[in-house]
Amino acid sequence: xxxxxxxxxxxxxxxxxxxxxxxxxTTEGAKKETRTTGDVFLYVPQLVGYSRVISTLLSMYYMTLxxxxxxxxxxxxxxxxxxxxxxxxxxxxARKFNQSSKFGGVLDMVTDRCTTAGMxxxxxxxxxxxxxxLLFLFLFFLDISSHWMQxxxxxxxxxxxxxxxGNSKKFILVRxxxxxxxxxxxxxxxxxxxxxxxxxxxxMPSSPLTSYVEIALWYVCVPACVLKNFVNVAQLGSAxxxxxxxxxxxxxxxxxxxx
Amino acid sequence: MFLALFLLxxxxxxxxxxxxxxxxxxxxxxxxxxxxxxxxxxxxTTPSSSNIPPQIPQPAVLPTxxxxxxxxxxxxxxxxxxLFLSLSLHYAYSSPSKPGKFSILYATSALLDALDGKAxxxxxxxSNLGGLLDMVTDRLTTSSMxxILTQVYKKYAVLWLGLMGLDISSHWMFxxxxxLRKTHHKSSSKxxxxxxxxxxxxxxxxxxxxxxxxxxxxxxxxxxxxFYGGLYILGEFDGFKGREVLRKFVWWGCFAGTVVKQVTNLxxxxxxIMGVDEVEPVV
Numbered sequence: 001x002x003x004x005x006x007x008x009x010x011x012x013x014x015x016x017x018x019x020x021x022x023x024x025x026t027t028e029g030a031k032k033e034t035r036t037t038g039d040v041f042l043y044v045p046q047l048v049g050y051s052r053v054i055s056t057l058l059s060m061y062y063m064t065l066x067x068x069x070x071x072x073x074x075x076x077x078x079x080x081x082x083x084x085x086x087x088x089x090x091x092x093x094a095r096k097f098n099q100s101s102k103f104g105g106v107l108d109m110v111t112d113r114c115t116t117a118g119m120x121x122x123x124x125x126x127x128x129x130x131x132x133x134l135l136f137l138f139l140f141f142l143d144i145s146s147h148w149m150q151x152x153x154x155x156x157x158x159x160x161x162x163x164x165x166g167n168s169k170k171f172i173l174v175r176x177x178x179x180x181x182x183x184x185x186x187x188x189x190x191x192x193x194x195x196x197x198x199x200x201x202x203x204m205p206s207s208p209l210t211s212y213v214e215i216a217l218w219y220v221c222v223p224a225c226v227l228k229n230f231v232n233v234a235q236l237g238s239a240x241x242x243x244x245x246x247x248x249x250x251x252x253x254x255x256x257x258x259x
Numbered sequence: 260m261f262l263a264l265f266l267l268x269x270x271x272x273x274x275x276x277x278x279x280x281x282x283x284x285x286x287x288x289x290x291x292x293x294x295x296x297x298x299x300x301x302x303x304t305t306p307s308s309s310n311i312p313p314q315i316p317q318p319a320v321l322p323t324x325x326x327x328x329x330x331x332x333x334x335x336x337x338x339x340x341x342l343f344l345s346l347s348l349h350y351a352y353s354s355p356s357k358p359g360k361f362s363i364l365y366a367t368s369a370l371l372d373a374l375d376g377k378a379x380x381x382x383x384x385x386s387n388l389g390g391l392l393d394m395v396t397d398r399l400t401t402s403s404m405x406x407i408l409t410q411v412y413k414k415y416a417v418l419w420l421g422l423m424g425l426d427i428s429s430h431w432m433f434x435x436x437x438x439l440r441k442t443h444h445k446s447s448s449k450x451x452x453x454x455x456x457x458x459x460x461x462x463x464x465x466x467x468x469x470x471x472x473x474x475x476x477x478x479x480x481x482x483x484x485x486f487y488g489g490l491y492i493l494g495e496f497d498g499f500k501g502r503e504v505l506r507k508f509v510w511w512g513c514f515a516g517t518v519v520k521q522v523t524n525l526x527x528x529x530x531x532i533m534g535v536d537e538v539e540p541v542v
Contacts, residue, residue, distance in 0.1 A: 037533075037536060037537060040536045057417075057421070060416075060417055060420050061417050064413070064416040064417055067413065067416075101536050102435075102439065102535045102536050102538070103532060103535045103536050106431070106432055106435050106535060109431075110427070110428045110431050110432060113427060113428075113431070114424045114427060114428060117402070117423065117424075117427070118420055118424070121406050121409060121420060121423075124406065124410070125409070125410065125413075125416075130349075130352040130353040133352050134348060134349060134352055137348060137403070137406065138345070140402070140406075141399050144395065144398065144399065144402075144427065145395050145399070148391070148394075148395050148398075148431065149391065149395070151435065152387075152391055152434070152438060155435070155438045155439065156387070156438075240329070240388060243328075243387050243388045243391060244327065244328035244329055244386070244388045246387060247328045247386040247387050247388055248327070248328060250387075
């Protein structure tokens with residue numbers, strides 16, 4: 001996941017030139033390189049992001065094909081896994097090449113949402129039991145809403161330095177999620193693998209391998225998926241709280257101005 | 260009868276956004292309503308303090324008469340919308356051959372969408388939380404409808420998934436872009452929000468026309484809902500009275516508007532993508 005860094009040196013506002021130049025100093029030495037806006041779309045993490053999008057679209061196509069003929073499921077899941085692994089690399093690339101950008105961050109976020117959404121929709125096709133279909137649908141609701149609220153609340157917080165939102169206010173699960181990279185990795189990877197394995201098990205012909213996959217699914221991945229979704233709920237709650245606090249703060253300030 | 264009710268009510272999702280004149284996306288996302296500024300919309304309803312004799316200063320705490328944000332009436336309506344949506348999906352999946360319960364619950368959820376904006380302005384309970392709740396619920400509603408269509412029209416599943424992805428990503432990027440502009444831009448700029456000259460952007464021309472004509476705008480917002488809903492009913496039900504009328508209405512009436520809405524989605528996605536890294540951070 002890429003981090004968005006604020007540029008330390010302001011852009012040249014006094015002299016608007018036709019080619020917009022954003023000056024960023026690189027971390028290697030005192031050399032200053034000049035980039036144009038168009039460069040942002042060709043950053044390495046963005047290229048990874050575009051390939052993720054294409055890979056997901058193709059994977060969805062093959063997943064729909066596999067509904068009728070069970071033979072494309074391996075290709076479909078490989079494309080999906082390629083997209084998932086790409087998610088690990090785009091953040092690394094952004095830091096390595098000093099190519100963090102807001103576009104990259106939001107591209108990463110939106111692609112994550114859409115990939116997970118697509119996978120959950122596919123799972124609603126595979127399982128016939130209505131309550132199982134609804135379960136995946138609600139996981140989709142939770143995923144979208146928790147991340148959307150979380151993004152908005154952190155954008156709002158970023159502008160108000162007096163915020164008291166610190167880790168002390170968060171639930172222990174959420175704190176652990178952010179402070180421990182192994183736990184974070186386990187939750188994210190485990191949750192995605194749950195959906196992947198559920199899909200694969202539906203199409204895999206029975207073999208000794210199947211029982212191992214099932215054990216991995218139920219004992220390793222499903223707990224991670226449950227934990228991740230608890231964290232989602234907690235983040236939805238705390239983000240909503242932050243936004244409501246911001247509303248109250250704005251309301252009170254406006255009340256004070258009336259006097 | 261439920262058919263008519265469903266079609267009528269599913270057209271409501273964006274009627275609330277037509278009053279005030281500011282269009283739907285702008286009213287939720289931009290500086291005019293629930294904003295991330297320090298001056299929320301409520302300031303427009305208060306008289307100027309110069310006419311009022313000096314009062315005892317109010318304490319800087321939540322006045323006891325004021326409800327907490329989560330309990331605002333429009334937000335309660337928002338929660339109810341989510342509840343009705345969830346119930347409607349329950350019936351869509353558990354009794355797919357009888358869309359009656361689904362339609363009524365879904366229509367109720369959509370009707371409530373018309374009410375929450377009005378209630379917020381009438382009761383002076385506009386809030387960021389409410390705007391965001393409204394936005395997220397709208398996305399989830401449209402997505403649910405598209406997900407149901409993937410079951411009914413399996414052959415076109417990738418198309419419905421693509422539309423869902425476009426809907427989510429365009430609104431997400433656009434909201435992110437607007438939020439960035441508000442928190443980072445000291446100078447509130449109209450239009451492109453860029454420093455320097457505004458480029459002649461073909462995408463902006465499309466979006467401008469879309470917002471300039473309220474009737475065209477209303478049509479483009481209602482059409483996709485009616486299109487998806489109509490397709491669902493056509494796909495589930497066979498041989499009911501008025502089926503041919505519905506089919507003509509869906510294809511000759513709603514399809515064009517659906518296409519235009521996707522074009523504007525793309526345009527706003529494009530605008531957000533182009534603008535997002537040009538927003539100058541506060542140094």
